[in-house]
Amino acid sequence: MEIQPVVVGTAGHIDHGKSTLVRALTGIDPDRLKEEKERGLTIDLGFANFELPDGRRVGIVDVPGHERFIRNMVAGATGIDLVVLVVAADDGVMPQTREHLAIMQLLGIQRGLVALTKIDAVDPELVELAEADVRELLAGTFLETAPIYPVSGVKGTGLDELRAALCELAAETATRRADGIFRMPVQRVFSKQGFGTVCTGIPVAGSARVGDVLEVQPGGKRCKVRAVHAYGREHGEARAGHSSALNLTDLSRDDVARGHVIATPGYFVAASMVAARIDLLADLPRPLRDRSRIRLHTGTADPTGEIVLLDAAELAPGGSALCQIRLDDPVVVAPGDRFVARLLSPEFTLGGGQILEESRHRLKAFKSFVLDELSATESSLDREEDLLATFLLRQHLETTSVEKAAAAIKRDRAETQDLLARLAERKLAVRAGRGGASWLHADTVESGLATIEGAVTRWFADHPQRLKAPLLEIRRAAGLEADVFSFLTEIAAERGSYELLPGGELAIAGRAVESDPVADGLHAQLLEAGLRPPTPAELGEGLGGEKGARALLDRLCDQGRAVRVAADVYVAKEAFDAARDAVVENCTRNGQLVIPELREKLDTTRKWLIPLLEHLDATGVTMRQGAFRVLRGR
Incomplete structure (x- = not known):
C-alpha cells in the first residue's frame, strides 16, 4: 500500500454531520469510543482514510465540534494539510463554525473545501441561503475561493462530486519533508496485549523506521520502534504526513501521553x-x-x-x-x-x-x-540558512558547535554542517576553536575584535611606558572566554594589528616608547646589583613609590633589558643571561645541578637563587628530577 503523505481534517459545529460525512466517504466510522456511539456525539479524535484514483491512500482526522472539546479539536488539527469545513444546511454558520475556521487559519492551513451537509433535510431555497451564509463567512480567509459542495451523508447526494474534488485536492497538495529529524506529536496512547505501548499521531517532520531509537519529550525516555502501522496495515516507516501508529519497546504506558513528542534523540528539550x-x-x-x-x-x-x-x-x-x-x-x-x-x-x-x-x-x-x-528570527523562519545565521548572531561571542546549532534549528547534523559551510562561503560564519569545530557569526568576530582593541587601548593608556601587555589582563578587561579570546587575538595578529609574544604577552605593531634617562638609570642600578637586586619597594624612592618603580621595571622587561624572575625580583638581562649560562654549564659538567658550586660562582644567596631556578624551570631551561635539577630534554 502506497500512502500519499497528506492528511485531511474536518472542521465545523457540533451535529453538522462531520462524522457521518467521513463514514459516507470512506466506509470507516471515525467514532471509536462507546460513549460516542451511544450519544451520537464526537468527543475525541477519529481517524479514517480513503483511496485516490491511483491507489494511494490519504488519511482523515475527524475532530469534535462541541465547544467543550476544543482542546481535542486543536490537537487533531496538528499535522493536517487541508481541511473540509462542514456546515449543515439546516443550521447554517454557527459559533464553532467560525471558531474552527479561525483556528485553521491560525494554524497556517492554506487549502481546503466546504461540504454543505444535510441538504436532504431542508428545501432547496434554504440550501441557497446557507450557501450564501457560508460564502460571506469565508470572505478574507484562506477558503475565500474554495468550492462549496452541497451533499447528504445519509442519501449520498453529491458525495461523488465531493469525493472527486477531495481526491484532486489531496493529490495536488505539497507533501511535507521526510528528510531530516523525526518528530511526531502524540495524539493517542494505548497498550495492546502482546505488543506493548502504541503511540499514534501525525509526524510533522522526518521519518522513522523499525529499529530506530527515538526519544520521548518531556522526560528524555529512550525507546525503540518495534513496528509501524499506517491506515490499518503494517508499514515500513512512519514519515511526515502519514497518520501513523508506532509500537515502541522499552516504554511503558505511563511514560507518554497526549501532548508529548516522540523524536530523533538529541534535538528537542521541553x-x-x-x-x-x-x-x-x-x-x-x-x-x-x-x-x-x-x-x-x-x-x-x-x-x-x-x-x-x-x-x-x-x-x-x-x-x-x-x-x-x-x-x-x-x-x-x-x-x-x-x-x-x-x-x-x-x-x-x-x-x-x-x-x-x-x-x-x-x-x-x-x-x-x-x-x-526576535524580529530577525521571525524574518528568517522560512529560510534555513538565514535562520542559522540569525541563531549564530544571537549567540554573540559564545562559540557554537555543529551539534548545538543543529538542535537550535531542528535540522540534522549533516544538513547543519552544509548550511554552516554555505554561510562561510557568504562570509557570514567563521570557524573558531581548535580544529574548526565551533563557529561564530562573522559580525560577532568583528565586534569581538573591536572589544579587544578597546581593552588594549585602555591598558596601554593606563601603562604609557609599557611596550607589552599581559594577555590575561587584556582578556579580563575584554570580558571574553579564553577560547574565544585566543581565537580573536590570533586573527588580530594575522591582520598585523598585534604581535603575540612568548610568555603570554601582546605588543601593538609599531608601538615605540621614547628613551627615558630615569629608566636608563634604573637599568644601571640593576646591572650594578647583579644577582642581588633591590626590590621594587626599595627602588621606589624618587620614582613615585613602588608602583612607579614597577612600571619602569616592566618597561625594561618589555625592552628586553631586564627579566622578571619572580613577583619582587627583577634582574638585568645581562646578569640573567650570565646566570642561565652558568646553570647550563654546571648541569652539563656534573650531569645535574650542584647548588653550592653554582651559588659560589654567581656570588649570590639562597634568597635570590631559588626564584631564579624556579623561573628557569618554568621557562623550560631546567626541570626537577627527583631531588635534583637537570637540563630539560637531557
Missing part, C-alpha cells in the same frame, strides 16, 4: 518559556491585556500559562505583537511551529501565530535588542 508572534482575531470583545492567563495549543500539547507582551502594553483586537509565553508545564516546539492561544476565563480563542524560540531567560518588554533579535 521549554517552559517560548517567544512568539501572536496575531489576535479581529472580532474579540476586548483587548488582550499583558500577563493574561491563557491556554497555549501547539502540537498536541495545551498547557496553561501567562502571555507577556513585549512591544505593547495591551493588544487591540486584530492587532499583532511579539510576546513571551511563560508556561505552567513545558512544551516541545521548534522555530516556526504554529500555535493557538485561548483565554482561560472566559474561555474563547484569542488568536495565534508562530513560535520564534525556546527562551532560556525571561524577556523584558520594550527592550530594543530583544525586539530586534
